[in-house]
Amino acid sequence: MEGQNDSQFAVVMVPLPAQGHLNQLLHLSHLVISYGIPVHYAGSAMHNHQAKVRVQGWSTESLTRIQFHDFQLPPYTSPPPKPNLSVPFPSHLQPLFDILTHLRKPVSELLEQLSAKCRRITVVHDSMMASVVQDVKFIPEAESFRFISIPAFTQFLGFWRHIPESDKPFRIDPSITIPRRIFPEEETLTPEVTRFVFEQMKFWGIESGRIYNTSRVIEGPYIELLEKLSGKDTETTHFVLGPFNPVAMTGNLKRHRCLEWLDEHDKGSVIYVSFGTTTSLTGEQIGELATGLEKSGQNFIWVLRNADKGDAADSAKDGNPKLQEGYEERVKDRGMVVREWAPQLDILAHRSIGGFMSHCGWSSCNESISMGVPIAAWPMHSDQPMNAVLITEVLKIGVMVRDWEDRGKLVSSATIESVIKKLMTTEEGEEIRKRASEFGDDVRKSVAKGGATSTEMDAFIAHITR
Known part of the structure; x- marks a missing residue:
């Protein structure tokens, strides 16, 4: 749906600087600008460039409508990846993760600048960038949405396994598949990254809602479990807007x-x-x-x-x-x-x-x-x-x-x-x-006009421009 460009509103995307995360929020940026709402994509200069040169499925004209804010990070050394690890987590990216706090100040300054001319600012940030956007709570015109970059299935089970059996708030319908084993963080992450994740979790909870890059036609039962787990008393709104990526390729003039x-x-x-x-x-x-x-x-x-x-x-x-x-x-x-x-x-x-x-x-x-x-x-x-x-x-x-x-x-x-x-x-x-x-x-039917995802995207846009 093409909307009217309204400078009263702005959306600020704050991705984690790893390719899969950069890519998802850049796809979402294209979806938002199709409604005529200005989008600001905030990150380091090198990672913004990486996101732009690797994005697929969108026109060059669409990309030029997104305003990229290229911030500088301190110098760091990223060692070569080690392929001989039993869990080959990209630990070579840890030096990058360790300096991401330096983005807090420039992102905060960007939000302050936008607040002077916008009636409402919507910040969509990766779950792993929560500490970077923590100052959003001091800006009256701004509200934030935490972007969930993993499936609802994986997200729910990750939370569920940490709740003691006696404290679980509800029983799961037997018709919903729950695997025999849920893999703990110590099996899938390095200790350093686990600490980084838990540090970000300290800043969860100030957001107005959550955004999922999935579809209810894929993960409906697990979205409903997450909504149920967040509780009826909370004001947290769940928007299921995926898949963000284009679902049909129109073809590029220069083919690989x-x-x-x-x-x-x-x-x-x-x-x-x-x-x-x-x-x-x-x-x-x-x-x-x-x-x-x-x-x-x-x-x-x-x-x-x-x-x-x-x-x-x-x-x-x-x-x-x-x-x-x-x-x-x-x-x-x-x-x-x-x-x-x-x-x-x-x-x-x-x-x-x-x-x-x-x-x-x-x-x-x-x-x-x-x-x-x-x-x-x-x-x-x-x-x-x-x-x-x-x-x-x-x-x-x-x-x-x-x-x-x-x-x-x-x-x-x-x-x-x-x-x-x-x-x-x-x-x-x-x-x-x-x-x-x-x-x-x-x-593909869900993202087409009138489909479940398309309707939910309309609702999200209506919510942030209310």
Whole structure:
């Protein structure tokens, strides 16, 4: 819905400077400006640049309508990622997380400047940036909304496991799937990041509401559980506005070379392999994956890059992982290895893609679900293990590559080959692909005019411009 530009209002986005988080709030920024409301995207200069050059699915004109505020962070050193950790959390980003408090002052000054000319300011901040926006409570014209960057399923279970059985405020309907095991923070995060998370939680509670990058057609029961858990006496409003990413790609004038390669293959015949921006695999694991892809006999596109450093522009300087000599020549008719940044949304939207081997970061899950693509789940850290359970056990639109209990073990080429064949060639895989396609249809209907998500987005805009 296109609205009238009203300078009485402003929305300020404050993302965590990690790619999946930057990307989600930049997508939401585009949705908000489509209503004619000014959007200010506040972050460090390097991470704002990273977000802009990697965003997909929106026009250049749309991007120019967002006002970016490029703040400076103190110098810091981001060491190379260590791929040999049993839980390969991006601990190399910890030096960046440790200096984020320096954004508090410039963000506060921006809010003060906007308060002088706007009747209402809406601050949408990542849950992990709560300390940066803590001064919003001193600005009468401003209210904040905490952005939840993970699934409602994962968020609810994370809270639920910390409540003693005798203190649980309600019973969960037996029809709602609750997994046999909920993975604790000490299994999925480093101690340093766990402390960072709990430090941010001290500043939760001043927000007027929460925003979720998910859809009620995907996670309706778990959204309702979160709403119930927040209590009827609270004024907290829950807005379920996802997926934020475009659900149909209109095509770019300059297409990546991998899309031309995909054009040459049959519908649903290619598996896409990518583990996001925060994980590097060991050389031994890369070798097993290469062999598994080759032996599966399936067409594939494999994005093989090192994890981003704190400054993503520095990541490629260390060189990308190596493959066995002659491998790419051997598989060139049915396999393509991409070592640069790849247009994931365009890839997932391509008719040739029939599956996605993924780390199960929530951005990637959302993009895959909205394009109707099933997932071979290979979680690495953080929310990803629980996200993988959502995909494979609850929604049943994927298969597990490796159980989380086996996270410290090498995944063999035989396992990788078996999983790919199961997803791409078996009757069970066909059922999974069918369900994924149906979920994609439902999500696309929900964001269309009159759909559940579109209606909720209208309600959010009405709320912040009241």
